[in-house]
Amino acid sequence: MELTDRELVQQCQAGEMSAFQELVSRYQQKVYMVILGLLHNREDALEVAQETFFRAYRKISGFQGGSSFYTWLYRIAVNLAIDAQRRQKRNPLDFRETMDDLLESQDEAARDPFADLHDKELREKLISAINDLTPEHKAVIVLRTIEGLSYKDIGEIVGCSEGTVMSRLHYARKKLQDKLSAFL
C-alpha cells in the first residue's frame, strides 16, 4: 500500500532517508514543471528544482503539517523560482529551442500526449506570451495548470487571498487569450 505524504514526512523526520527519496520521486516532475513554467530555461529549472528538494530536506524537521506537504513544497519552489528569475541571466529562449527540438523529432512528437496541438506557432506564441506575464501571474496560472490546485492552495503557496488568486488567473488568461486570439 502506498504511503501518504504525511506518513512519508513523519518517516523522514525520524531520519528515514528512503522516505525522502520517495517524496522526491513523487514530486520531481511536478516541481520541475512549476519551475520551468516560471523560468523557461531547462537548466535553471533543474537547478532550482534540486535546490527546492535540498531546502525541503533541511527544513522538514520543522514541518508541522499545518498545510499539506505539496503546498509547502511548492511554496519553496515558487519562492526560489521567483528569486532565480530576478537574477536570471541565461537566455530564456533556451526553452523555446527545446520545444523546437521536440517538434522536429517524429518519435518524440508521437509520444507527445498533446499531439493534437500541431500548430508549432501556437506553442511559440504561448511561450512568448507566458514570458510576458509577471512572476505573480505566471505562478498562479502554472500552479493551476499543472497541479489543478484549488484557489485556496494556490493562495497559500503564493501568499495571497483566494480572491487575489482568482483575479490574477483571470488577468493572466485574458492576456494569454489576447495574444493567442488567432490560434484559439
Added chain:
Amino acid sequence: MNGCEDKTASIERWLDGELSGAESESLRAHLAACAECSEARRRLEKLQSALTGVLLAEAQRVDFAPFRRAVQLRVNEKRPWHQEALDWMHDAFPVSRAAWVVPALIVLLLAVVSLESYLPGWRGAGRNAFATVDSIDAYGRNVALLREYDTKTTVIWLYQDQEGENEGAEETAPAGPAF
C-alpha cells in the same frame, strides 16, 4: 457576448472546480443555450490544454535519475560551518524580516541614549564628559559636541575651517550652546 460579459469569470471558476453545485448547474444550463459562452469555454479549455501540453512534453523528456542522485549528493554532503551559519541566518532573517532591523536598531539606540540619562556614567566609572569633532560636509564645515554628564549639559558648535574658504562665512559663526 450579449449580456454575458460577467459569465467569463464564472466559466473560469467552473472549469477550475470553484463553483458550488447549484452554480455549476445554472452555468451548465446557460452554456447549453448560449453559443458565445460555449465558445468562450472552448477557448479557455484549449488554452489550458496547450499550457499543460507545452510543460508536460518538456518534463517528460527529462531523465530524473541523475536529478535524484544530485539531490541525494547534496543532502549527504558535509557543508562547512560558515555555510551552515549563513543558511541559518538566511532562514532566520529573510529579506522581508530584515526590514525590521532598521527600526529595531533605532529603538535600541534610543534605549541606550535614554539609559545614559537614568544611569549617568554607566558606560565607564568616573566618566563625566564626552566630546567629539566631526566634519559634516565637503566644504570644511564641522560640528563639535561636548556632553557633560554631571550637569546634563550638551554644547554644540558649528564652525568652518578658515583655510581657503571664502563663502558661507556667516553660516560658520559659532552657534553657541544649543541646549
